[in-house]
Amino acid sequence: MFFFISIAVVYVLYKWLTRNDEFFLKRGIPYEKPLPIVGNLLELVLQRKSFVDVIQRIYVKNKRSKIFGLFSFTQAGYMITDPELIKSVMIRDFDHFVNHDQCFNSIDKMFGKSLFALQNQQWREMRMILSPIFSSANMKIMFDLLSHYADDFLIEFKRKAVGDVDVFDLFSRYTADVTSTAVLGFEGDCVKNDNSEIYKIVKSMKEVFNTFSSMLKFLLFGISSRLYAASGVQLVNKNVIAFLRIVTIDAMRDREQNHISRPDVIQLLLEVRKAKGNRRSQDEEINDDELQNFSAHKEFNVSTNKTTSTLDMTDDDLWVAQTFLLFIAGFHTTTHLLQTLTYELAKNQDVQQELYEEIQDVLVLMCGKPVTFEALHKMKFMDCVISEGLRVYPPAVQVDRFCNKPITLDLGNGKSLHITKGQPIAVPVYSIHHDPEHFPNPEKFDPNRFNDENKSSIVVGSYIPFGIGPRACMGSRFALMKSKLIVFHLLANYKIKMTDTTPKKLTFNPDLSSSVKEKVYLKFVARN
Numbered sequence: 001m002f003f004f005i006s007i008a009v010v011y012v013l014y015k016w017l018t019r020n021d022e023f024f025l026k027r028g029i030p031y032e033k034p035l036p037i038v039g040n041l042l043e044l045v046l047q048r049k050s051f052v053d054v055i056q057r058i059y060v061k062n063k064r065s066k067i068f069g070l071f072s073f074t075q076a077g078y079m080i081t082d083p084e085l086i087k088s089v090m091i092r093d094f095d096h097f098v099n100h101d102q103c104f105n106s107i108d109k110m111f112g113k114s115l116f117a118l119q120n121q122q123w124r125e126m127r128m129i130l131s132p133i134f135s136s137a138n139m140k141i142m143f144d145l146l147s148h149y150a151d152d153f154l155i156e157f158k159r160k161a162v163g164d165v166d167v168f169d170l171f172s173r174y175t176a177d178v179t180s181t182a183v184l185g186f187e188g189d190c191v192k193n194d195n196s197e198i199y200k201i202v203k204s205m206k207e208v209f210n211t212f213s214s215m216l217k218f219l220l221f222g223i224s225s226r227l228y229a230a231s232g233v234q235l236v237n238k239n240v241i242a243f244l245r246i247v248t249i250d251a252m253r254d255r256e257q258n259h260i261s262r263p264d265v266i267q268l269l270l271e272v273r274k275a276k277g278n279r280r281s282q283d284e285e286i287n288d289d290e291l292q293n294f295s296a297h298k299e300f301n302v303s304t305n306k307t308t309s310t311l312d313m314t315d316d317d318l319w320v321a322q323t324f325l326l327f328i329a330g331f332h333t334t335t336h337l338l339q340t341l342t343y344e345l346a347k348n349q350d351v352q353q354e355l356y357e358e359i360q361d362v363l364v365l366m367c368g369k370p371v372t373f374e375a376l377h378k379m380k381f382m383d384c385v386i387s388e389g390l391r392v393y394p395p396a397v398q399v400d401r402f403c404n405k406p407i408t409l410d411l412g413n414g415k416s417l418h419i420t421k422g423q424p425i426a427v428p429v430y431s432i433h434h435d436p437e438h439f440p441n442p443e444k445f446d447p448n449r450f451n452d453e454n455k456s457s458i459v460v461g462s463y464i465p466f467g468i469g470p471r472a473c474m475g476s477r478f479a480l481m482k483s484k485l486i487v488f489h490l491l492a493n494y495k496i497k498m499t500d501t502t503p504k505k506l507t508f509n510p511d512l513s514s515s516v517k518e519k520v521y522l523k524f525v526a527r528n
């Protein structure tokens with residue numbers, strides 16, 4: 001009897017776990033047959049391949065089709081390869097694809113309240129509240145703060161540059177300091193102090209998404225969100241939340257009591273909270289076309305005619321969640337950009353020399369004064385170099401959307417595809433950036449793809465390091481500014497070289513991120 005019951009249970013479980021297996025077959029969309037539980041991600045779960053490599057293999061096989069299917073664990077999701085379709089989902093038909101995957105909203109109580117996870121009207125309201133953080137006026141204030149910080153950084157760096165430098169560690173610390181100083185208004189001291197407690201916490205924030213155990217949490221959530229909820233597991237650990245409460249809620253209270261005002265996020269959150277959300281205009285100038293930023297995202301107006309707020313402004317966690325997001329969204333991404341970019345500059349000495357010459361020209365123009373916001377943003381070759389860095393090593397492997405209103409997408413040649421509410425759809429950013437149809441000889445690091453002569457031939461939708469459309473990265477201009485500034489100062493003072501241990505090629509960790517597997521040590525040789 002027990003035997004028959006066991007067989008019946010296994011059978012029911014198998015049927016349930018494979019319930020979506022014919023999803024793409026029924027819709028005539030190419031896909032790879034999934035395995036139970038792991039879907040198409042077996043190599044990733046076995047730690048044999050990175051997410052980048054898994055997607056790349058499936059993309060190359062299916063890219064002739066404008067859309068293909070991917071089983072991320074048990075979830076069947078569409079992957080779009082065609083720039084026109086990408087524009088349609090991310091911009092033209094945005095009202096049907098406002099949100100990220102549902103799981104971000106429910107997998108962690110605190111993260112679920114962050115801008116990244118908020119949905120529909122709540123997302124629109126929060127985006128309008130937060131986007132002025134990166135208005136042109138605020139960016140200039142942040143630039144001044146960062147310029148002062150750069151002086152201290154260079155003094156500290158002199159000490160570190162004596163030996164070979166682990167550039168991941170260096171730029172993680174730089175990014176943590178810059179976010180603390182310019183965005184949140186406190187000193188991180190992560191570069192200065194090798195044992196900085198703040199650095200330990202910020203690093204553990206990164207681990208929230210980029211470890212094997214976080215992947216298992218997503219897997220459990222994918223199998224059953226109810227089981228996940230019942231297990232009591234959360235993504236963000238208690239130490240991180242305690243730290244964020246201090247830098248957000250305690251800081252807000254302190255400023256209110258002591259009448260302190262600083263031009264940063266905490267101040268903005270304080271004002272929004274006091275005004276119960278009524279300070280949510282997007283009238284501050286955010287898009288500045290004069291700045292040379294090929295990859296920067298243009299902010300869209302996402303307002304609606306609803307007048308009452310759907311957010312609970314008195315909820316502390318709502319604000320803690322935004323601080324968390326600002327840390328985490330800029331941390332891995334900017335560190336990854338700077339790590340991989342300095343690696344490519346060391347490898348491609350001709351590119352480094354051309355960039356150094358542009359820096360020298362600016363220094364001459366500045367007549368000994370520090371580089372200004374405008375001068376930094378007018379540097380054309382600098383912009384090409386950064387844009388190419390983000391093409392070859394986009395920090396986000398993919399960007400995703402979740403259908404909130406059914407729609408029929410036109411696939412061309414008389415074909416169409418009906419997308420139902422609740423259906424995930426993603427854009428494989430890394431694979432599109434490495435597609436020779438969009439970027440010939442894609443593995444070559446060639447900044448001139450983005451020069452004035454060539455950049456007009458880049459098809460909209462084929463270059464999306466910051467995503468695209470109203471839900472694209474909110475911090476793109478800040479990320480570009482802090483990256484350009486540090487590259488400027490480092491190259492003005494040092495020549496970057498490979499060491500005997502520097503890897504010949506970079507590969508990626510077997511997790512859901514695009515983090516580099518190898519330790520990257522580089523030599524920084526003082527120029528004078």
Ligand code: HEM
Nearest residue numbers: 116329330333334396399466467468471472473474475479
């Ligand atoms: C090189 C650095 C960075 C890269 C490549 C990057 C990339 C991205 C991408 C791909 C997205 C998703 C976009 C989409 O779904 O279309 C995103 C979202 C976001 N990023 Fe960034 N990011 C970077 C730095 C930053 C920084 C420094 C901040 C702020 C301090 C930031 C804040 C955000 C926020 C708040 C979102 C969520 C936007 C929303 O859901 O409305 N990012 N980023």
